[in-house]
Amino acid sequence: MVYRRFLCIKDAVACINDKVDLIAVILNFSLPQTTRGTDYVCKLKIIDESHPEIPVHVFAQEIDHLPFVAAVGDIIHLSRVVMRIHEGDVYAIFNKKFSSFALYDGKDVENFQPYQVLLRYEARKHDAMIIAGLRKWLASSHVIDEPNFSLLEEINEVDLVNLVCKVRKKFRCVIRFVAVIPWRVEDFRSPDGVYRVKFTLEDPTARIHVYSYAEDGEKFFNGLSTGGLKRKLKELLGVPKSDDDGQEEIEGGARNPPWVQCCLKSHSIKRRRWIFDTKLVG
Incomplete structure (x- = not known):
């Protein structure tokens, strides 16, 4: 060769x-x-x-x-x-x-x-x-017409940018979901029915906390039933399952969350980040 x-x-x-x-x-x-x-x-x-x-x-x-x-x-x-x-x-x-x-x-x-x-x-x-x-x-040239993806470390840097002129910025990222609060799907909504969920996301550059809230949460969770949402959440977090039927969890097994695309928005003054324009499928 x-x-x-x-x-x-x-x-x-x-x-x-x-x-x-x-x-x-x-x-x-x-x-x-x-x-x-x-x-x-x-x-x-x-x-x-x-x-x-x-x-x-x-x-x-x-x-x-x-x-x-x-x-x-x-x-x-x-x-x-x-x-x-x-x-x-x-x-x-x-x-x-x-x-x-x-x-x-x-x-x-x-x-x-x-x-x-x-x-x-x-x-x-x-x-x-x-x-x-x-x-x-x-x-x-004009060869590039694809949407850009952002690294999580770049989203962290937005908080340091001019707080008056750059209040809100949106990002499209390739990330993994590694944690969620609350853990129980039944507790994802507040007593008045509003979604209020905190996720931890990571990519090779950083780990950050983001929220799925209110109308954005409605879109993200996509009307899934409690059972369907539990199943998708386990897939999203990479919870291991047995090889027999793929239904039973392996207690203490290592998690391997999949890489997924996700849109995030960041508010510099409130110093928070939210999932938006993203939907769980299936």
């Missing part, structure tokens, strides 16, 4: 079964998922000036070894990915044994330090020049 140090996407798609390095803009990305085995996978779509978008399938043994993209339009350096073709469609495979990556802000023209790297990643002298060129191209 040939290893080609750096190629634009146009040249890389002709190097089937070779290892290549790519630096490109992220057009889209999926939530982490488990494979049929014990690994995790996420999928990206990347683009550069030379070629339309191509998919990248990223495999990792640990979920923390997957790229956690802060926003569509950020830049990824993929090292030693393998180019493949299936039914005429070319894509790149990130191999957990030898591939690596680094993620860069797509808009910050001054910063050339990655905000996430895999341990075996090695930067090169001319990477900054390529990244600067991609940022310039991205700023003058």
Whole structure:
């Protein structure tokens, strides 16, 4: 297998079964998922000036070894990915044994330090020049029309921003639900019937508390019955179940909450955050 140090996407798609390095803009990305085995996978779509978008399938043994993209339009350096073709469609495979990556802000023209790297990643002298060129191209093009996702640490920073001019801000995040108060679904509503639930959310950057309240709570809990809400809450919190019928909980078992998309709003003066425009399905 040939290893080609750096190629634009146009040249890389002709190097089937070779290892290549790519630096490109992220057009889209999926939530982490488990494979049929014990690994995790996420999928990206990347683009550069030379070629339309191509998919990248990223495999990792640990979920923390997957790229956690802060926003569509950020830049990824993929090292030693393998180019493949299936039914005429070319894509790149990130191999957990030898591939690596680094993620860069797509808009910050001054910063050339990655905000996430895999341990075996090695930067090169001319990477900054390529990244600067991609940022310039991205700023003058209209290839990005996807909604951005925010990191929880960025939501925390909003409280420090001008309290007069920036009272409320909204975010779309990829997070996990790790705790809820009150625990009993029957206690989610106040005596006058208003939802008032506090969740703890996390992503790789931070852990925060958010509320599901009143009308936003009505939308989030989606009219589910008490039984249905109990079931969805256990799924959301990653409560383990037995392998027999999937109904019985495993007492003391390790929880593994799924990664989900969620919209949050933050009020700088009240210093609180709420779930909004988000709905539990099923």
